[in-house]
Amino acid sequence: MDSAEFRRAAHQMVEYIIEYMENIKNRQVLPSIEPGYIRTLLPGEAPENPEKWENILGDIERVIMPGVTHWHSPHFHAYYPTGNSWPSLLADMLSDAIGCIGFTWMASPACTELETLMMDWLGKLLDLPKCFLSEESEGVGGGVIQTTASEATLVCMLAAKTKTIQKYRALEPQWKESEILERLIVYGSDQAHSSVERAALLAGVKYRSLQSNREYSLEGNAVKQAIKKDRDEGLIPFFVIVTLGTTPSCAFDKLDEIGSVCEEEEIWIHVDAAYAGSAFICPEYRHHLNGINLADSFNFNPHKWLMVHFDCSALWLKNSKDLVDAFNIDPVYLRHDKQSKTLDYRHWQIPLGRRFRSLKLWFVLRIYGAEGLRKHIRKQCNLAKAFSDLVHSDDRFEIPVQSQLGLVCFRLKGDNELSKELLKRINERKKIHLVPSVLRGIYVIRFAVCSRLTEIEHVEFAWNEIRECV
Amino acid sequence: MDSAEFRRAAHQMVEYIIEYMENIKNRQVLPSIEPGYIRTLLPGEAPENPEKWENILGDIERVIMPGVTHWHSPHFHAYYPTGNSWPSLLADMLSDAIGCIGFTWMASPACTELETLMMDWLGKLLDLPKCFLSEESEGVGGGVIQTTASEATLVCMLAAKTKTIQKYRALEPQWKESEILERLIVYGSDQAHSSVERAALLAGVKYRSLQSNREYSLEGNAVKQAIKKDRDEGLIPFFVIVTLGTTPSCAFDKLDEIGSVCEEEEIWIHVDAAYAGSAFICPEYRHHLNGINLADSFNFNPHKWLMVHFDCSALWLKNSKDLVDAFNIDPVYLRHDKQSKTLDYRHWQIPLGRRFRSLKLWFVLRIYGAEGLRKHIRKQCNLAKAFSDLVHSDDRFEIPVQSQLGLVCFRLKGDNELSKELLKRINERKKIHLVPSVLRGIYVIRFAVCSRLTEIEHVEFAWNEIRECV
Numbered sequence: 030m031d032s033a034e035f036r037r038a039a040h041q042m043v044e045y046i047i048e049y050m051e052n053i054k055n056r057q058v059l060p061s062i063e064p065g066y067i068r069t070l071l072p073g074e075a076p077e078n079p080e081k082w083e084n085i086l087g088d089i090e091r092v093i094m095p096g097v098t099h100w101h102s103p104h105f106h107a108y109y110p111t112g113n114s115w116p117s118l119l120a121d122m123l124s125d126a127i128g129c130i131g132f133t134w135m136a137s138p139a140c141t142e143l144e145t146l147m148m149d150w151l152g153k154l155l156d157l158p159k160c161f162l163s164e165e166s167e168g169v170g171g172g173v174i175q176t177t178a179s180e181a182t183l184v185c186m187l188a189a190k191t192k193t194i195q196k197y198r199a200l201e202p203q204w205k206e207s208e209i210l211e212r213l214i215v216y217g218s219d220q221a222h223s224s225v226e227r228a229a230l231l232a233g234v235k236y237r238s239l240q241s242n243r244e245y246s247l248e249g250n251a252v253k254q255a256i257k258k259d260r261d262e263g264l265i266p267f268f269v270i271v272t273l274g275t276t277p278s279c280a281f282d283k284l285d286e287i288g289s290v291c292e293e294e295e296i297w298i299h300v301d302a303a304y305a306g307s308a309f310i311c312p313e314y315r316h317h318l319n320g321i322n323l324a325d326s327f328n329f330n331p332h333k334w335l336m337v338h339f340d341c342s343a344l345w346l347k348n349s350k351d352l353v354d355a356f357n358i359d360p361v362y363l364r365h366d367k368q369s370k371t372l373d374y375r376h377w378q379i380p381l382g383r384r385f386r387s388l389k390l391w392f393v394l395r396i397y398g399a400e401g402l403r404k405h406i407r408k409q410c411n412l413a414k415a416f417s418d419l420v421h422s423d424d425r426f427e428i429p430v431q432s433q434l435g436l437v438c439f440r441l442k443g444d445n446e447l448s449k450e451l452l453k454r455i456n457e458r459k460k461i462h463l464v465p466s467v468l469r470g471i472y473v474i475r476f477a478v479c480s481r482l483t484e485i486e487h488v489e490f491a492w493n494e495i496r497e498c499v
Numbered sequence: 500m501d502s503a504e505f506r507r508a509a510h511q512m513v514e515y516i517i518e519y520m521e522n523i524k525n526r527q528v529l530p531s532i533e534p535g536y537i538r539t540l541l542p543g544e545a546p547e548n549p550e551k552w553e554n555i556l557g558d559i560e561r562v563i564m565p566g567v568t569h570w571h572s573p574h575f576h577a578y579y580p581t582g583n584s585w586p587s588l589l590a591d592m593l594s595d596a597i598g599c600i601g602f603t604w605m606a607s608p609a610c611t612e613l614e615t616l617m618m619d620w621l622g623k624l625l626d627l628p629k630c631f632l633s634e635e636s637e638g639v640g641g642g643v644i645q646t647t648a649s650e651a652t653l654v655c656m657l658a659a660k661t662k663t664i665q666k667y668r669a670l671e672p673q674w675k676e677s678e679i680l681e682r683l684i685v686y687g688s689d690q691a692h693s694s695v696e697r698a699a700l701l702a703g704v705k706y707r708s709l710q711s712n713r714e715y716s717l718e719g720n721a722v723k724q725a726i727k728k729d730r731d732e733g734l735i736p737f738f739v740i741v742t743l744g745t746t747p748s749c750a751f752d753k754l755d756e757i758g759s760v761c762e763e764e765e766i767w768i769h770v771d772a773a774y775a776g777s778a779f780i781c782p783e784y785r786h787h788l789n790g791i792n793l794a795d796s797f798n799f800n801p802h803k804w805l806m807v808h809f810d811c812s813a814l815w816l817k818n819s820k821d822l823v824d825a826f827n828i829d830p831v832y833l834r835h836d837k838q839s840k841t842l843d844y845r846h847w848q849i850p851l852g853r854r855f856r857s858l859k860l861w862f863v864l865r866i867y868g869a870e871g872l873r874k875h876i877r878k879q880c881n882l883a884k885a886f887s888d889l890v891h892s893d894d895r896f897e898i899p900v901q902s903q904l905g906l907v908c909f910r911l912k913g914d915n916e917l918s919k920e921l922l923k924r925i926n927e928r929k930k931i932h933l934v935p936s937v938l939r940g941i942y943v944i945r946f947a948v949c950s951r952l953t954e955i956e957h958v959e960f961a962w963n964e965i966r967e968c969v
Contacts, residue, residue, distance in 0.1 A: 032517045035585035039513040046596040047502045064840040067612035075620040078868040096609030100599045113598045115505035126516040128583045139566030142537035150545040177850035207681035223828040358693040370534040380647035398548040
């Protein structure tokens with residue numbers, strides 16, 4: 030394929046993408062195929078000789094689309110949103126073409142510097158304290174783009190682990206490293222995302238799930254009691270995850286309370302606001318972030334709700350040195366002259382290589398402006414409110430937990446089995462897609478406003494579909 | 500931005516990208532800017548109101564390009580290649596538009612199934628043993644796309660760690676987990692990539708760097724002796740990394756020898772062929788992979804040398820259950836009906852979310868065909884041979900280590916300082932870009948054939964530039 034063929038093919042692809050997005054609402058949101066379908070449609074090995082572009086283009090509709098779950102369909106209400114927008118697509122085209130691997134500043138200065146600046150832009154939109162902004166903290170704090178919130182959690186947990194081991198090696202020189210390690214314990218709410226427990230598993234430290242309150246929020250007191258109990262038993266609590274906007278019900282842990290407890294106890298607080306974080310650009314939702322000055326690290330996913338497509342998970346550190354200390358290995362072939370005056374993001378993450386992802390933030394922030402993004406958040410929150418009004422209007426249903434932002438958790442009154450059966454029917458009809466969660470034994474169906482294309486008629490469509498399935 | 504504006508903007512972007520690639524040879528490969536340059540060109544915060552697309556498009560040349568190190572320039576000879584090609588760009592446009600998060604089969608079956616099939620296609624091209632192919636091993640073995648080779652190493656090390664801990668808990672029930680952990684030790688060659696030591700650091704296990712032989716290859720005997728010595732001291736060697744194509748000099752460890760040693764000792768062998776792996780699609784280079792049947796996991800980066808752009812790191816496991824055991828956490832909102840009949844790649848990696856990356860492999864393998872990719876590898880090896888002939892023709896230079904594939908390590912005869920000063924001058928002139936390595940005290944300059952666009956005239960250009968700098 031030469032550049033002339035690419036031009037033709039790229040223009041076809043642009044048309045295909047536009048057609049896909051414009052008519053996505055007409056596609057069945059969940060695929061009808063069975064496991065193993067793709068092997069029945071494709072050969073078992075790579076072609077020996079080049080194939081024509083037209084064959085590949087044709088195979089998108091024949092082979093790929095029948096197996097796609099359409100995350101950007103306005104009928105997709107599962108999990109949480111994943112971002113997408115025209116400027117984000119444009120930015121990734123450029124990023125792919127530049128194709129630099131930004132592990133050090135020298136490997137492509139623009140890749141590092143735009144990322145630092147975009148994380149400052151974004152941090153200011155969220156009104157993060159200055160200690161998290163690179164310029165304002167003179168490089169002590171700052172932001173970095175990670176792949177996912179799960180990776181951000183792991184990265185911070187590993188940094189906190191290293192820091193704590195160093196601290197106790199000084200405090201208790203007679204202890205072996207393994208003796209410190211076996212005492213280390215991490216806390217999260219019983220509503221925290223599964224990736225937190227998984228991070229503890231991978232980091233090789235103990236994990237304790239603490240009971241949240243009636244609103245599914247973790248309180249300072251629960252953390253305080255756990256610390257006392259575990260300290261009495263010789264353990265070392267060193268890391269607490271505070272979730273703002275949990276996956277099961279979008280509950281908010283009490284960051285300010287937990288922050289005060291952990292400040293006294295010198296415990297690392299990592300704030301996971303993967304979904305809800307985007308909403309904090311609106312002043313009316315910013316209060317959820319009160320107490321953020323007491324946290325050590327804060328993460329949310331612009332690739333969820335800020336019209337930037339996956340992956341782009343934003344992580345800020347109060348002291349980036351904690352990361353560098355835990356991750357720094359420095360071989361000759363990666364050294365460069367400007368090392369003392371720059372930051373090398375390779376020390377801030379698990380992989381060595383990294384893409385030029387800040388372009389997506391740059392394009393999206395400029396095309397929509399802060400006001401455009403706030404409008405998007407508010408619109409989706411209003412659509413969720415409209416859905417909850419519909420649920421309230423029908424006596425057979427209940428909403429057992431307060432709806433927050435773009436999520437409504439609802440159920441049929443009565444036994445869990447009723448709602449379970451209802452959801453099964455809904456997903457079997459494949460016209461809309463939702464997933465469940467279980468809130469302390471209560472089975473609920475999660476309705477999330479996901480797609481950028483969702484309008485009130487899609488909310489009404491979903492509600493009618495749900496009622497038809499009852 | 501609506502779809503009509505996107506159409507116009509995307510067409511402009513396609514033209515920009517074509518122009519960029521066609522004239523990249525005329526751009527200065529290394530940027531001239533100083534640290535902090537981007538803040539002098541951009542505002543300190545995000546715009547409140549939407550900006551025009553034209554402003555953004557114009558800023559690519561004004562703001563971004565001055566800070567780009569052009570990895571795809573035919574004058575870029577640093578590190579190892581990173582892939583790029585027209586079909587790969589097209590595939591990522593589609594992947595971004597579909598924008599599914601493929602953590603489970605259900606979350607987008609095509610994303611999971613195409614990946615499994617493409618890893619089989621690729622495995623067959625490399626003539627991997629059947630135990631690594633999904634279909635042939637009935638799902639026991641199989642492949643998965645990781646972000647980077649460093650991540651693949653960590654993932655396998657964590658799986659091996661979990662497996663070993665389980666084994667010793669059964670063997671020595673009186674030992675605490677921390678007692679097993681403090682005995683665990685990983686081996687790699689003194690030529691292994693820094694990410695191996697880093698993975699051990701993150702996994703919290705000991706790491707021993709073993710001395711390679713005169714050709715910088717790790718031999719079976721060195722591993723055997725280390726195992727004996729460490730076992731005698733009560734340690735548990737559990738993981739050996741075998742590098743095929745080291746970063747400093749593209750040396751190949753003796754996989755078959757190390758394989759025999761580790762098979763007896765039940766130690767996990769992970770093969771890292773990040774760069775060189777692509778060459779194994781050519782029969783004349785496949786012999787480097789002899790002994791692969793004795794390995795537990797094998798990884799190489801199609802995003803390096805197989806015209807697929809970053810990220811696409813291919814990892815195969817002989818027993819995928821080892822990964823799932825180490826990574827499996829199973830919350831309600833991620834469960835689905837077909838779970839027993841499918842594989843969920845979320846258990847095969849560190850992050851939860853994942854992009855639809857197999858599209859890049861699919862497009863590239865079809866557009867070039869196996870034969871087209873072999874041609875690409877052979878052409879680049881021939882260019883490296885041409886460069887080494889030029890070096891040999893000049894008495895002032897020497898090539899102290901055998902050149903392999905697309906890499907030539909050369910130096911000025913005499914003191915290291917001479918070559919160090921030479922490289923400094925070369926990179927200061929910014930017409931070509933190279934990086935050094937140090938081979939047991941000998942400073943060498945690495946000349947790697949990187950860009951898909953490199954032709955013989957660029958090799959000659961580089962050689963003339965080097966001679967001018969002497």
